[in-house]
Amino acid sequence: MTGATPDDELANLVAGGGDIDEDDDGFAAMFVPALVFRVGGWWFSLGPEAVVEVGVLDQLNAVPSLPSHVLGLVLLRNQLVPVIDLAAMLGDVPEGERAQTAPRIVIVGNQEEAVGVRADEAHGIVEISLEPSRTTTEHDFIIGAARWGEHHLQRLDSALLLAAGLEL
Numbered sequence: 474m475t476g477a478t479p480d481d482e483l484a485n486l487v488a489g490g491g492d493i494d495e496d497d498d499g500f501a502a503m504f505v506p507a508l509v510f511r512v513g514g515w516w517f518s519l520g521p522e523a524v525v526e527v528g529v530l531d532q533l534n535a536v537p538s539l540p541s542h543v544l545g546l547v548l549l550r551n552q553l554v555p556v557i558d559l560a561a562m563l564g565d566v567p568e569g570e571r572a573q574t575a576p577r578i579v580i581v582g583n584q585e586e587a588v589g590v591r592a593d594e595a596h597g598i599v600e601i602s603l604e605p606s607r608t609t610t611e612h613d614f615i616i617g618a619a620r621w622g623e624h625h626l627q628r629l630d631s632a633l634l635l636a637a638g639l640e641l
Contacts, residue, residue, distance in 0.1 A: 503603040507628075509621050510579055510592040512559045514567035516624045518601050523631030525549075525580040525587055527595050530556070540640070547589055549580060556589035557638040563612060569593055581631050581638075588638035601626060612637070 507518035508527070526549075533556060535545040542561040546553045556578060560566035577592040601619040614633035619626040 504600045505603060506598050507601045507619070507621075507626075508579065508595065508597065509599050509601065509624070509626065510577065510590075510595040511569055511572075512566060512590070512592055514569035515560075515563075516621070516626045517559070517629055518619055518621070518626045519579070519581060519629050519631055519634075521598050523581050523635075525582055527577055527579050527592075527597070529574075530576040530578040530589075530591055543638075544591060547578065549587065549589075552587065554580065554582075554587045554589050555638060556591055559590055559592075562637065582635055586635065586639060588635050590634070590638070596621075603628075 506521050508521055508524045509516060509518050510527075511517070530547075533545040533547055536543075539545075539555075542558050544556045544558050546555055548554075572593040574594065577595045578589040579592050579595060580587050580589050582588060599621055601621045604618040604620055604625075614630050614637050615627050616630045616633075617628040619628050
C-alpha cells in the first residue's frame with residue numbers, strides 16, 4: 474500500500490475481512506499475517522506477499538564503493554541481489570540479544586528486482602496485531618506499529634523498502 478496512511482491501511486484491511494478481536498476493555502485489535510524478524514534490538518514485520526524467501530546469510534560478496542548500508546551482493550536464481558543493513562539505514566538501532574543461529578537474509582521483491590535484508594533472526598509468518606500509530610519517521614518505509622506477543626514491531630512497506638534498498 475504505497476503512499477497510504479496507516480489509517481487508510483487499517484480501513485482497507487477491515488474492508489478486506491481481516492480478523493478483528495475485542496479485548497476486555499473494548500479495544501478492537503486487527504490481526505494480520507506478517508513475516509516477523511529482528512535486526513539488533515528492534516523487531517520488524519513485512520506483509521507475506523512481498524517476501525520472496527528467507528534463508529541463511531552466507532556467500533555475501535563485498536563490493537567496494539557501495540553505500541555504507543549495502544553489505545554486499547548475493548546470487549539468487551541467477552540474479553545479483555544487494556543485501557542491506559537496515560540498522561545502518563535507520564541509525565541508533567540498539568544491540569539485541571545474541572542470536573542462537575547464523576544471520577538470516579530476508580529477500581523482499583518481485584520478479585524484476587529484489588533486495589535482501591540482513592536479520593539477526595526471523596520467525597516466519599505469524600499473526601500480528603496492528604496498533605494505532607501517529608509516530609512519524611524520516612524513513613518512508615516504516616509505515617506503522619504492530620505487536621507480536623511481547624514484541625513491539627515496526628511495520629515496513631515492502632515497495633518503499635525495496636526502493637530505498639536499491640538506491641545505490
